[in-house]
Structure formats: C-alpha cells, structure tokens
Amino acid sequence: MKNIHVIPLSLADFTANLDFMNAEIQRSIWLARTTPISHEEMRNFFQFIRNTPEAIFLVAKYHNQIIGNIYVIPRNEELLHHMGLLSYQVHPNFQKKGIGTLLMKEIIEKSKNTDLEILVAEVLQNNIPSIALLKKFSFLQQGIIPDGVKINKNTYTDLLIYIRRIIPKV
16 A cells, blocks of 8 residues: 555654554554553653663554554563563555554564563464564464453453564664
C-alpha cells in the first residue's frame, strides 16, 4: 500500500493511539486484557517509552489515521535488560496488506541501534497470522506456557514464546 508512514509515537498521536489500542482490546484479547487502557495508564506508559533508551514505539499511519502499531520495551531487571518484549497490532481492515511486515522490519532495524540483543514475542497459539509474521522475520518458537492465557473462568489457551536475536549495527 502507498501512503503508509511508520513513525515514532508522538504526543500529537497519543489520544488516537489510545483509541486505536482500546478498539483492538474490544475486538480481541490483545494485550491480554479485556478492560480499556485508561488515559493515565497510557500517559505513564508513554513517559516510560520516552525515558527508556531501549524502548521503541512506532505507529503506522495511512492518510493521517493510525492503522497499526508496534513496540518493544526492555525487561527492567538488570540481568534481563538485554531482552525486549515485543507487541504489535494492525487494524483488521488493513491486515494482509503488508502493514505488519512494515512495522516489524522497522522495529528490528531500530532495535539494532539499542542495547537490546533479544526480542521476545508472546503469542496465542491460535493467532496464525501473527505466528507467520514472526517466522517471516526469523523468530523461533522457544517455549509454550500451557493454559498461559485465561480467556474466561473455564477457558484457557496456550501462550507461545518466540525470540529473535538482534545483531547490532557497528
């Protein structure tokens, strides 16, 4: 698709991104939650992103509308800080159009300019499009947490763990 721009999340896009993420929460179990993200939660997360050198948050925009996002945040623990947790989403109307590929390519490139060495993605076992995207970018499945996501009182699904090593730019 033409006219798609992948850019860092800015203060100007803060509310639109919050609305985008909350709409996705209503559509699915993305972010492993069912309740909307509050303005305060998102503001704190945005501040964390801005104040953490290894953290990256990108949005995909089409005609000035957010149609996808991707972010990586480092683990806080000193001995795990070289690993970044990756999360992404694409609006259903724009899936299967290369948006996920654009976002993933950009975040991997930007991660090479940080101290991150490993990207970690957690994905539901039935999220076949997400698994395909991860495999396309050489992520390898390294684990399964049986019943890792509790959908409701009696329904669970496995959580798959994928990783990709980052080769930093020199």
